[in-house]
Amino acid sequence: MKRYWSIGMAIFTAAWLIAGWTGEAVCGSDAPSPGINRRADFWRGVREGEAGTTTSASEGHKVLIQNGGQNWRQIRNGPIAGAAPWLLSAVVFAIGVFFVLVGRDRLEEPRSGVAIPRFSLFERILHWFTASLFILLALTGLSMLFGRAVLIPAFGLGAFAAYMQAGLLVHNFSGPLFFAGVLVEAITWAKENIPKRMDLVWFKNLGGMVGKGPRPHAGRVNGGEKVWFWFMLTAGLVSGVTGLVLDFPIFGQSRLTMQIAHVIHASMGILFLAASFGHIYIGTIGAEGTFEGMWRGKVDKVWAKQHNDLWYEQKAKELHLGTN
Amino acid sequence: MARMKFLCDTERCIECNGCVTACNNENNVPWGINRRHVVTLGDGRRGEKSVSVACMHCTDAPCAAVCPVDCFYTTEDGIVLHDKDLCIGCGYCFYACPFGAPQYPQQEAFGVRGKMDKCTFCAGGPLPDNSKEEFLKYGRNRIAEGKLPLCAEMCATKALLAGDGTVVSEIYRKRVMKRGGRPDALGWQTAYPAEK
Numbered sequence: 001m002k003r004y005w006s007i008g009m010a011i012f013t014a015a016w017l018i019a020g021w022t023g024e025a026v027c028g029s030d031a032p033s034p035g036i037n038r039r040a041d042f043w044r045g046v047r048e049g050e051a052g053t054t055t056s057a058s059e060g061h062k063v064l065i066q067n068g069g070q071n072w073r074q075i076r077n078g079p080i081a082g083a084a085p086w087l088l089s090a091v092v093f094a095i096g097v098f099f100v101l102v103g104r105d106r107l108e109e110p111r112s113g114v115a116i117p118r119f120s121l122f123e124r125i126l127h128w129f130t131a132s133l134f135i136l137l138a139l140t141g142l143s144m145l146f147g148r149a150v151l152i153p154a155f156g157l158g159a160f161a162a163y164m165q166a167g168l169l170v171h172n173f174s175g176p177l178f179f180a181g182v183l184v185e186a187i188t189w190a191k192e193n194i195p196k197r198m199d200l201v202w203f204k205n206l207g208g209m210v211g212k213g214p215r216p217h218a219g220r221v222n223g224g225e226k227v228w229f230w231f232m233l234t235a236g237l238v239s240g241v242t243g244l245v246l247d248f249p250i251f252g253q254s255r256l257t258m259q260i261a262h263v264i265h266a267s268m269g270i271l272f273l274a275a276s277f278g279h280i281y282i283g284t285i286g287a288e289g290t291f292e293g294m295w296r297g298k299v300d301k302v303w304a305k306q307h308n309d310l311w312y313e314q315k316a317k318e319l320h321l322g323t324n
Numbered sequence: 325m326a327r328m329k330f331l332c333d334t335e336r337c338i339e340c341n342g343c344v345t346a347c348n349n350e351n352n353v354p355w356g357i358n359r360r361h362v363v364t365l366g367d368g369r370r371g372e373k374s375v376s377v378a379c380m381h382c383t384d385a386p387c388a389a390v391c392p393v394d395c396f397y398t399t400e401d402g403i404v405l406h407d408k409d410l411c412i413g414c415g416y417c418f419y420a421c422p423f424g425a426p427q428y429p430q431q432e433a434f435g436v437r438g439k440m441d442k443c444t445f446c447a448g449g450p451l452p453d454n455s456k457e458e459f460l461k462y463g464r465n466r467i468a469e470g471k472l473p474l475c476a477e478m479c480a481t482k483a484l485l486a487g488d489g490t491v492v493s494e495i496y497r498k499r500v501m502k503r504g505g506r507p508d509a510l511g512w513q514t515a516y517p518a519e520k
């Protein structure tokens with residue numbers, strides 16, 4: 001105990017000394033200097049966005065010239081708006097190449113006709129609730145970023161503004177609902193998505209989708225689905241929290257906070273959308289027999305054995321299906 | 325063609341807020357919206373300085389660059405105006421503006437802000453000049469009447485100048501020559517960077 005105390009004191013003293021020394025070097029000593037230039041101080045204050053006094057209660061009005069705005073503009077109109085179309089089309093292109101070269105992941109045996117329950121009604125409602133909100137958010141969000149370049153030339157200023165007015169409302173109201181959906185999904189699916197050693201093997205074999213290698217083992221959720229789950233949760237949390245910062249400008253959050261929140265929100269949104277293309281592909285045309293699991297709630301026995309063999313064995317025991 | 329600019333002489337501004345009152349009254353600006361405001365740096369300390377700021381009608385206007393619905397336009401006189409019938413109240417111009425010019429009638433949950441409002445250089449908006457609708461949405465159109473913005477017209481110390489950039493800067497230059505010191509037109513570097 002005594003040892004920890006002395007280490008702590010040493011760190012504290014060192015930090016205090018360093019802080020004191022750098023403080024002195026940067027700010028100068030407190031002693032008055034004869035040649036002080038108050039005029040220069042004023043313009044320095046303006047340049048550095050120093051907060052002054054004003055009778056206006058509006059956010060940001062204490063600062064004469066804020067520098068964050070130009071940075072925000074350059075990041076939004078530059079890298080974000082510039083990279084997003086390339087990233088999104090690159091992902092679509094990559095999926096297209098994968099589809100052409102590798103093709104669909106078909107069922108390796110003819111359908112057995114034996115249906116195995118995969119997702120409960122609650123899980124499916126939860127999934128489609130979140131998914132439909134995701135699509136709404138993606139479309140309205142993309143319109144906010146690219147509508148001016150893409151939709152205004154096609155539909156005109158008035159029509160686009162009317163659509164975007166509604167789109168902004170839709171985005172702002174469905175955002176919190178989507179975030180709630182993500183949180184409920186996290187609670188519902190977190191346990192079965194905890195990574196296990198066999199997931200590494202799943203990735204080594206590329207999920208058995210490429211080549212003729214043996215199908216890797218998987219429980220109810222395979223390695224790829226786990227990666228999507230944790231990415232979805234991270235992206236959902238990040239875009240959700242930053243979205244709330246932007247959506248509720250009633251808690252006195254500063255303009256700078258909102259600029260930063262917007263940059264994170266837009267970047268995360270684009271990454272989320274890009275990753276969702278992979279999820280949508282594999283859940284629809286990418287892997288035969290997958291979609292019915294989330295749509296009707298049941299999958300064919302053959303699908304279960306092929307993709308989630310350990311889960312199938314467990315299910316087979318529960319449902320008394322026999323070993324084969 | 326004139327290039328309209330604002331210039332606030334920091335050596336003359338006495339923080340009386342007369343410009344703010346003139347603006348609010350002339351343009352019937354609703355409560356809570358501040359098209360113009362006066363900022364004092366170093367208030368109460370020796371060498372304190374005050375500046376009156378509003379929309380500076382920038383050459384490369386950041387608000388117009390980030391507007392998702394492209395509702396801004398620049399008049400022949402270099403005045404930056406916007407169309408409230410297009411504005412969706414997203415708040416982007418407020419993030420981008422260096423001078424804190426864009427204001428919103430509301431600031432509520434779910435990002436409900438209402439149509440953005442800002443200084444129009446007393447030049448109204450896209451509706452017919454000096455029509456009732458234009459006045460209600462954008463305020464007075466003094467430019468169409470051949471007058472300059474009322475904030476500058478009513479400035480007691482003539483600190484706030486509004487008008488053609490060359491005329492305004494010439495008045496300011498003469499002042500600086502007489503009283504000495506360096507010319508520092510606040511915000512001009514930000515709003516009107518090296519025009520070619």
